[in-house]
Amino acid sequence: MELTIYFTVKTYLSLMHVYFCLIAAKPKLTVRPKNLVRVELGETVKLDCSGTGNPDPSIYWRKGGTQDVLIAGVKYLQGSEDDNHSRFVSTDGSLTIKNIRENDIGMYICSVINPAGSVEAVAKLELKSSQQRLPPIISLGPTNQTLPIKSMVSFPCEVVGVPSPKVKWFKDGIDMSREAYAEDRITISLNGTLQINGNLNAILM
DSSP, X not given: OOEEEEEEEEEETTTEEEEEEEEXXXXXXXXXXXXXXXXXXXXXXXXXXXXXXXXXXXEEEEETTOOOEEEBTOEEESXXXXXXXXXXXXXXXXXXXXXXXXXXXXXXXXXXXXXTEEEEEEEEEEEXXXXXXXXXXXXXXXXXXXXXXXXXXXXXXXXXXXXXXXXXXXXXXXXXXXXXXXXXXXXXXXXXXXXXXXXXXXXXX
16 A cells, blocks of 8 residues: 655644644555446446545546546436436446446446546447447348339349348338338338339448
8 A cells, every 4th residue: 555644743832742643545446346347228237336445536437438537416318308318427436327228338447536636447348239230231132223114113122130130111202111112012021122113222221
């Protein structure tokens, strides 16, 4: 432990000397957050962090890549009150994140600070399913076709990904799944294939 010693001398009538000795100790961590915490979206997670020192240290949190400091006792809303998405640092130094969103994923730094120095600990939030998440890939896409008027045409659009992606079709910027297009001559199958006359674009959602 590093010690910094300060002396203060007071004199009364040049007869008595009173000495005050203040020993300042650099903070040390008594509880470290886990290096890696895996979570699911919508969950609540608590990252523990506390320390000791002389004088008593203050504990702050911040998210890696930002300069925003989270102070104990303040609730930081990340959205509206209704969605209950917030970050909060308790007086014991623990950080609680409620209703986790994708922008909560990343590194978090706990800083324990007093006049004699500081010490830090890092925790990483990671999605449990992050290694299973695959971006959408079109395995069988549509091609341009030239057909006689009133012919039936089929536009395949089969996609793979984790989680399973949804396929939407648009014509002139209008969603073909809307009720206005719900007629017998237009069919969108479960695998994303569109049957209709016309030229359309497939957009992955």
